Amino acid sequence: MKSNDKIYVAGHRGLVGAAICRRLEQDGYTNILTSTHAELDLCSQAEVQAFFQKSRPDYVFLAAARVGGIHANNTFPADFIRDNLLIQTNIIDAAYQEGVQKLLFLGSSCIYPKLCPQPMKEEYLLTGPLETTNEWYAIAKIAGIKMCQAYHRQYGFSAISLMPTNLYGPGDNFDLKKSHVLPALIRKFHEAKESGQVEVEVWGTGSPQREFLHVDDLAAASLFLMETYSEPEIVNVGSGQEVTIGELAKLAAEVVGFQGTVRFNPEMPDGTPRKLLDVSFLTRLGWQAEIPLKEGMESTYRWFIDNITDIRQ
Numbered sequence: 335m336k337s338n339d340k341i342y343v344a345g346h347r348g349l350v351g352a353a354i355c356r357r358l359e360q361d362g363y364t365n366i367l368t369s370t371h372a373e374l375d376l377c378s379q380a381e382v383q384a385f386f387q388k389s390r391p392d393y394v395f396l397a398a399a400r401v402g403g404i405h406a407n408n409t410f411p412a413d414f415i416r417d418n419l420l421i422q423t424n425i426i427d428a429a430y431q432e433g434v435q436k437l438l439f440l441g442s443s444c445i446y447p448k449l450c451p452q453p454m455k456e457e458y459l460l461t462g463p464l465e466t467t468n469e470w471y472a473i474a475k476i477a478g479i480k481m482c483q484a485y486h487r488q489y490g491f492s493a494i495s496l497m498p499t500n501l502y503g504p505g506d507n508f509d510l511k512k513s514h515v516l517p518a519l520i521r522k523f524h525e526a527k528e529s530g531q532v533e534v535e536v537w538g539t540g541s542p543q544r545e546f547l548h549v550d551d552l553a554a555a556s557l558f559l560m561e562t563y564s565e566p567e568i569v570n571v572g573s574g575q576e577v578t579i580g581e582l583a584k585l586a587a588e589v590v591g592f593q594g595t596v597r598f599n600p601e602m603p604d605g606t607p608r609k610l611l612d613v614s615f616l617t618r619l620g621w622q623a624e625i626p627l628k629e630g631m632e633s634t635y636r637w638f639i640d641n642i643t644d645i646r647q
């Protein structure tokens with residue numbers, strides 16, 4: 335990518351898209367194209383086609399998606415499968431039709447089977463049944479991967495796919511009904527500390543293991559792969575930092591300064607028991623995560639404090 339190439343970041347207001355924009359700006363890219371939901375409905379094929387015909391970007395980061403934590407995925411399966419299929423199909427096809435040089439698609443570690451051998455290698459895709467709480471989202475993401483591979487194979491379109499592990503960072507969703515676990519715990523512990531509450535509920539049994547990656551690391555990996563990688567095979571992007579939800583809760587309490595106790599609620603789903611990516615392919619390509627979990631959680635908590643008024647509205 336040249337510094338004045340036109341780079342479209344779809345989903346620039348989301349956790350991932352915003353981090354990619356920050357990184358592009360930091361690296362001196364000057365021609366970043368974005369569009370708000372009011373300006374462009376990504377679920378509308380006609381609007382997406384018209385946008386690409388008019389703006390003719392050189393590169394596309396496809397970070398737009400309907401995302402959410404375990405509860406949102408489990409409660410709104412139709413929204414998750416429909417919106418993700420529409421958004422990614424519209425963008426990938428329009429990018430190909432309008433001569434985009436390269437597109438980067440973001441999948442998710444939940445594309446792998448529920449009981450996948452750990453750590454999960456790229457080749458384990460489609461080797462077993464999916465986790466039921468998020469299979470709708472996972473199926474849409476698998477369709478996105480396959481679409482990139484099909485366009486690569488039939489049309490020679492340069493579309494690459496990254497599979498990030500569970501992400502967190504500034505700009506995350508802190509809405510307790512929709513968010514992922516890490517921002518949820520930060521908010522719950524902060525509000526308990528503020529109100530003098532002595533006990534906080536943590537969903538599930540606390541035993542599932544998750545790997546977390548700071549979104550600034552994902553943005554760095556995305557730019558690195560956009561510059562250096564052009565193959566249709568998917569690439570895992572993780573940190574190698576795996577913790578149980580119980581351990582994460584302890585760490586979040588420490589970061590926030592909450593001194594009370596945690597009560598696990600096994601009525602809420604645990605989801606997949608373990609989700610650790612094998613990142614040896616990415617390491618061989620020349621990239622590794624840099625932000626340690628505790629440090630990343632501390633800066634995310636600072637961001638939460640700075641933006642708490644907007645978050646509560």
Ligand code: GFB
Nearest residue numbers: 403404407442444468513514515518536537538603604605
């Ligand atoms: O982050 P999370 O919602 O998503 O939940 P997944 C991870 C674990 O944290 C689960 C537990 O075992 C939850 O039960 N947990 C504990 C909580 N307390 C909370 C809480 O207050 N809020 C939330 N959200 N969880 C998602 C998928 O799965 O991972 C998406 O649903 C996506 O499709 C994403 O792929 C990366 O890791 O289980």
